Amino acid sequence: MNIFHTLRRIALVQPSSAYPASWPIALMRIATGVFFSASGFNKLVLPGNRAAMLQTITEAQVPCPELMAPFVAGCECLFGLLLALGLGTRPAALVLFAISGVALATVGLHQIPAGLGPIGWTSWLLYLPESLYLLITLMLLVRGGESLSLDAVWARRLARRA
Numbered sequence: 001m002n003i004f005h006t007l008r009r010i011a012l013v014q015p016s017s018a019y020p021a022s023w024p025i026a027l028m029r030i031a032t033g034v035f036f037s038a039s040g041f042n043k044l045v046l047p048g049n050r051a052a053m054l055q056t057i058t059e060a061q062v063p064c065p066e067l068m069a070p071f072v073a074g075c076e077c078l079f080g081l082l083l084a085l086g087l088g089t090r091p092a093a094l095v096l097f098a099i100s101g102v103a104l105a106t107v108g109l110h111q112i113p114a115g116l117g118p119i120g121w122t123s124w125l126l127y128l129p130e131s132l133y134l135l136i137t138l139m140l141l142v143r144g145g146e147s148l149s150l151d152a153v154w155a156r157r158l159a160r161r162a
Contacts, residue, residue, distance in 0.1 A: 025139070026086070026148035032136050033084025036096055040076025043069070060106035072099060083140070086149020093140035100137060104130035 043053040053073055057065040075095055082092040108131070112124040125131055145151035 022146040030084050033080045036076045036080025040073045043073035086145035089145035093137040097137035100130045100133040
């Protein structure tokens with residue numbers, strides 16, 4: 001294969017059989033799941049993180065902050081782990097989508113300075129990590145775990161038994 005053929009293939013974004021299209025989705029799923037799982041775990045176990053989570057939830061005026069802080073942290077830990085494994089990808093993504101949406105609405109949007117024009121406001125919105133987590137979990141809600149997940153392994157086993 002000559003260099004021009006390779007460059008043309010890259011420029012036209014033609015999929016290669018050597019690199020399945022599900023790899024980038026699996027990497028995003030795993031990275032997002034590990035992030036949520038580690039973050040939730042730290043909020044449950046480390047006293048400083050636990051206190052910061054309680055303060056954040058209290059300041060956001062979430063009802064019953066003493067109950068909600070460990071509940072949300074536990075959900076982040078558990079559903080992040082499931083997402084990383086690709087086990088129950090859609091339900092896990094739904095829970096993490098909801099957590100990210102609430103975090104964006106109650107905390108993230110308040111970080112955007114007042115008085116910005118539409119382009120500046122949108123730039124700030126898309127800079128917030130919660131926005132990215134919303135988009136990634138939305139994609140996983142729609143696409144599921146795909147072929148590189150425990151969901152796919154389970155589905156293949158069920159199909160063989162049928």
